Amino acid sequence: MVLLRSFEAALLRQPKPGFQLLSRGEEAIAVGICAALQRKDPFLCSGRSIGPALARGVPPGGLLAELIGKDGGPNRGRAGRAHVSMPSVGLFGAHGVVGGNLTVAAGVALAQQQLGTGAVALCLFGDGACGSGTLHETLNIAALWRLPLVLACDNNGYAVSTAVRDAIAAPRLTDLAAPFGIPASAVDGTDVDAVAAAVGEAVEGARAGRGPWFLELQCARMAPHSTLTREERPPAEVEELRGHDPITLYEKRLRAEGILSDALWAGLMAEVDAEVAEAERFALAAVWPDPEAAMLDV
Numbered sequence: 001m002v003l004l005r006s007f008e009a010a011l012l013r014q015p016k017p018g019f020q021l022l023s024r025g026e027e028a029i030a031v032g033i034c035a036a037l038q039r040k041d042p043f044l045c046s047g048r049s050i051g052p053a054l055a056r057g058v059p060p061g062g063l064l065a066e067l068i069g070k071d072g073g074p075n076r077g078r079a080g081r082a083h084v085s086m087p088s089v090g091l092f093g094a095h096g097v098v099g100g101n102l103t104v105a106a107g108v109a110l111a112q113q114q115l116g117t118g119a120v121a122l123c124l125f126g127d128g129a130c131g132s133g134t135l136h137e138t139l140n141i142a143a144l145w146r147l148p149l150v151l152a153c154d155n156n157g158y159a160v161s162t163a164v165r166d167a168i169a170a171p172r173l174t175d176l177a178a179p180f181g182i183p184a185s186a187v188d189g190t191d192v193d194a195v196a197a198a199v200g201e202a203v204e205g206a207r208a209g210r211g212p213w214f215l216e217l218q219c220a221r222m223a224p225h226s227t228l229t230r231e232e233r234p235p236a237e238v239e240e241l242r243g244h245d246p247i248t249l250y251e252k253r254l255r256a257e258g259i260l261s262d263a264l265w266a267g268l269m270a271e272v273d274a275e276v277a278e279a280e281r282f283a284l285a286a287v288w289p290d291p292e293a294a295m296l297d298v
């Protein structure tokens, strides 16, 4: 989680950081999910992909290069955060279209079922996708065919500046899974252990053939919607969100439990600083893509 936070700070230091959707405040979701997945489990995420991509194992240097448009990224700088993918580490893509990853994830899950890989697909999408037809189509077909699919909704309360309560008629997002008979649970998405436990239960249930599961991961976005969006939420509300910082909460808990000492914390910070510095060196040294190659693989 500290690596994710520090990586994003390094990204913002770049001369042209680009149009980015940061994972600040949502690190426990990315890390908790990826801790519960096996390497063979395909993971799809939304355009808020930086934390999820790092947590899944995309090398920080390559990801930074990708985000600033360098040839050294896993997609040679042509995908950016909206479409970054790296199947070799199990990242079956970020998806820039809200709700667009859900039907793709159903297909990926169907492939696992038909090929008998024993893998479970996990699709991470935002609350903004909950009003989208693709969620309801995916819930239906996943339930009907008992697909090995976990649908994990990152509920940070907003789609840009539209609050969930102004966009979704269901009182609780977990209600959306009920008509299809899909088990659903709401989880504190600022608690990395709670996320890992809930995702682990859902993934292992799907792996055992019990079909899909819907998870609502409740969290707080600690930055404006994007690096190019001004903060539109009420100042008092934004101030209150500081109390939901998943890193601070976990640090406090680990200290209280006697697991984390000052020395261990300092060591972790030094490790992360070195990893991020190395990522910056890699990304800065990477070459720009050849303009001739712009339309390749499109």
Ligand SMILES: Cc1ncc(C[n+]2csc(CCOP(=O)(O)OP(=O)(O)O)c2C)c(N)n1
Pocket: 021, 046, 047, 048, 096, 097, 098, 099, 125, 126, 127, 128, 129, 154, 156, 158, 159, 160, 225
């Ligand atoms: C179909 C579609 N409509 C609009 C957009 C523009 N857009 C990008 S992100 C976003 C908000 C998404 O909200 P949510 O799903 O809650 O994810 P969050 O940004 O909160 O992580 C919107 C409307 C888009 N990418 N795709």
Ligand SMILES: [Mg+2]
Pocket: 126, 127, 128, 154, 155, 156, 157, 158, 159, 160
């Ligand atoms: Mg949202």
